Amino acid sequence: MTPLDQLHVFNAMHASPNARLELSAHLGDGLAAALWHNRDDARDYQAPSHHTLSCYIDDGTGTFRRQRPADKGAPDKLCILPAGHESNWVINGTIRVAHLYVSEAQYALGCVRLLDREPRELQLQEATFTDDPQQARRFRQLIQLGWDEPAERLLASSLAHEVVDHALLSQVGVRDGLRLKGGLAPNLRRQLIDYIEAHLAQPLTLGELAVRCNLSEYHFARMFRTSFGLPPHQYLLARRLQRACQLLRLGDTPLGDVAMACGFASASHFTNRFRQALGATPGEYRRAFSR
Known part of the structure; x- marks a missing residue:
């Protein structure tokens, strides 16, 4: 921030x-x-x-x-x-x-x-x-x-x-009097949300998401940001970290398994991203909510 x-x-x-x-x-x-x-x-x-x-x-x-x-x-x-x-x-x-x-x-x-x-x-x-x-x-x-x-x-x-x-x-x-221009159609946006949520464990790419909307990567990225308010990679990372937080708070799943379930390439990559976003390691997060 x-x-x-x-x-x-x-x-x-x-x-x-x-x-x-x-x-x-x-x-x-x-x-x-x-x-x-x-x-x-x-x-x-x-x-x-x-x-x-x-x-x-x-x-x-x-x-x-x-x-x-x-x-x-x-x-x-x-x-x-x-x-x-x-x-x-x-x-x-x-x-x-x-x-x-x-x-x-x-x-x-x-x-x-x-x-x-x-x-x-x-x-x-x-x-x-x-x-x-x-x-x-x-x-x-x-x-x-x-x-x-x-x-x-x-x-x-x-x-x-x-x-x-x-x-x-x-x-x-x-917003009053708003006329939306550009962006993804509402049904495409909802389908995309559902698809991302169902595939957080997989290494989703910009190209894969763009194909689902029948758009080039360039146009998809622009339209995604218009509709979601942030770029695809930032939204995807936020959803993966949110899923990780849920898993860390709900059980004692090994950190490596949490990383894989949330689509991170390795436990170290997961730890680095988690620390950058939340200012603490996944282990520290789990301990804070297990007191």
């Missing part, structure tokens, strides 16, 4: 002389989190390239959006700041707020996996000071974990995925 200091919302907070960063960490899979304390401040967010989900932990009763001064924050209030949005905030008094930063790629994967829709069809809807006790509880559990400790960071990553999935299922709507 993009380094934290290149994430717009994180950087806007970090640039404030009044804001204090208590915790921050990359959680793998295009997710990062931060816990902030701020006071008597004003912050503007201009078209970030990532989504931000936030929960007020303490105080915040003097916080409002400049265009909506009557609506004030409070502990456990939730906000959703989609990629590309613009907002201006005023903080009177103090606030302690948790942020979860979500990459566009992770958002795209969620749209396909959870909603069976093309990411370009959908919009994560902006929300300010909403109530959702279950989601607030997840945020509070998240900030209690030790993000610097590998096993607890993995648990935090799992919890962050729950937060994102909940937001996708409850706060995503169809």
Whole structure:
């Protein structure tokens, strides 16, 4: 994922002389989190390239959006700041707020996996000071974990995925007035998803997937990215890693067998890819969830 200091919302907070960063960490899979304390401040967010989900932990009763001064924050209030949005905030008094930063790629994967829709069809809807006790509880559990400790960071990553999935299922709507051009036909997209899921253990190639859609590799790659929001190799790797996580959490299958079942050429290749994505080895991941 993009380094934290290149994430717009994180950087806007970090640039404030009044804001204090208590915790921050990359959680793998295009997710990062931060816990902030701020006071008597004003912050503007201009078209970030990532989504931000936030929960007020303490105080915040003097916080409002400049265009909506009557609506004030409070502990456990939730906000959703989609990629590309613009907002201006005023903080009177103090606030302690948790942020979860979500990459566009992770958002795209969620749209396909959870909603069976093309990411370009959908919009994560902006929300300010909403109530959702279950989601607030997840945020509070998240900030209690030790993000610097590998096993607890993995648990935090799992919890962050729950937060994102909940937001996708409850706060995503169809874009208004959208006319789709290019991309794969819906029936082809669904067939492709089913085929990939059924053949994750096999060494799938771009050519093999393109043939199933009667397209050249070049045109298939372009149309796949248009429909899925990310390139074929990135989608395939994400699905293989997700399958691996499921196998690691559900049993004691030898790591070499997990690697083969998920289409990795070797246990070492599997370990390297897993560590790059999640910041831990498969063995560390299994141990974290077997406690």
